[in-house]
Amino acid sequence: MSPKAAARPGGRSARVQQAVHAAVRELQAEHGRAELTVPQIASRAGVTPSTVYRRWGDISELLSDVAVERLRPETPPADLGSLREDLEHWAVDFLEEMSSPPGRSYIRDALAGDPDGGNAGQCSAYAVEQVDTILDRATARGEHVPDTDTLMDHVVAPMMYRILFRPGLLDAQYARDLVTTVFYRLMPLP
Amino acid sequence: MSPKAAARPGGRSARVQQAVHAAVRELQAEHGRAELTVPQIASRAGVTPSTVYRRWGDISELLSDVAVERLRPETPPADLGSLREDLEHWAVDFLEEMSSPPGRSYIRDALAGDPDGGNAGQCSAYAVEQVDTILDRATARGEHVPDTDTLMDHVVAPMMYRILFRPGLLDAQYARDLVTTVFYRLMPLP
Structure with a gap:
């Protein structure tokens, strides 16, 4: 988990994380993983691309965070x-x-x-x-x-x-x- | 190893692979991995970017092939x-x-x-x-x-x-x- 992503539980930060994770899950279900881009994810999540880049650095870090959530028993x-x-x-x-x-x-x-x-x-x-x-x-x-x-x-x-x-x-x-x-x-x- | 990369040993194909792998190794030694792009690798190897894309699909497949070569005992x-x-x-x-x-x-x-x-x-x-x-x-x-x-x-x-x-x-x-x-x-x- 990137330290940035874990920094502020609750509040706006938690809502952004939830919306972005949900957007990735939806888009993966619809398109598979190869096609995902940050602008597409941001648009689905209702945030700006720069919010995503600021928080996750790049798309592979975001996909890693989402994957770990899905591996949680x-x-x-x-x-x-x-x-x-x-x-x-x-x-x-x-x-x-x-x-x-x-x-x-x-x-x-x-x-x-x-x-x-x-x-x-x-x-x-x-x-x-x-x-x-x-x-x-x-x-x-x-x-x-x-x-x-x-x-x-x-x-x-x-x-x-x-x-x-x-x-x-x-x-x-x-x-x-x-x-x-x-x-x-x-x-x-x- | 991507099937494309293994398809034609010898000749031009082998020379391209060798030049591109060598370019990746040199650039990794100089810059670390985060900075590498296909155009940069192609230019160092003396091939066109489209040669790299045609053969490896994307940069992560190329880095994977180079990494496996380096893991060979x-x-x-x-x-x-x-x-x-x-x-x-x-x-x-x-x-x-x-x-x-x-x-x-x-x-x-x-x-x-x-x-x-x-x-x-x-x-x-x-x-x-x-x-x-x-x-x-x-x-x-x-x-x-x-x-x-x-x-x-x-x-x-x-x-x-x-x-x-x-x-x-x-x-x-x-x-x-x-x-x-x-x-x-x-x-x-x-």
Whole structure:
């Protein structure tokens, strides 16, 4: 997220951000991403192009901010009653969402217009938050749990790496196999 | 790599590609990436802007092709006499190179102008090739070895994920720890 965009929550600043983000989403739905220009977005949002440039620098930073918003999880992970089931269910969902054509294009947009790495960090923070929710529940149930970084490194990272760099090697079984590897090979000793 | 760029190796086509890539590298060294425009690149390369547009579509595809060339490993992995040492040495080098500011910016460029995923796939193919060289040598020595995908999923992927999404959690010890995890936890049963 550009520091400028996050600077003033509430008030006019928040309204401008909301209007501009909404304009991008509408135009992407209508035209696809290749065709978007700042004047077109500004006109749809009812602001001047210079407002957009002042706030986002260039269009790739704006698209990155919008993409990160769309990657925000809408609900907490499902609670199926056991760590293994919760992780498998979440990993299969995550892979399906992120490897879909819109998912891939949001990830690409988020990384592309992100000079300071803040938006990429936010994507990762969303995954950490979901994983932590699952681990906290399991701990509360009295289950033995791996740590967050084990799951980020050995479940989330392999899925994201294949999505970005090795497409075509992805299915639900791959997500489940990664969780199985954590359970049989990477659990801390009790 | 855009199919157009790969279509005609040799002859005029290869000379144009070479001149344009060299122009990009020179201008990046002189000005940084933010300032590059197609007319500027074309003028330095001694070709017309329309030659560049015809071949690469837009500047982000050209920057992606140049970035992938720069990510090509220049030498095979060092042979230190054992699988463990070879992998640790290679992983530490890979992490250092990819997490450096130029490394990060090549990875970002490679992903950004890559509508068909060919350049991202090439980045991954380079890593697979290096890993396979190490594994083939170890097999020839009679060592017990993990498979390529285990190393891609549990050594390369975690490093690349942190480079892209969780910067600030990276050092040589992290690379060595991932290799240790493979040795103690993820080796196939003999």
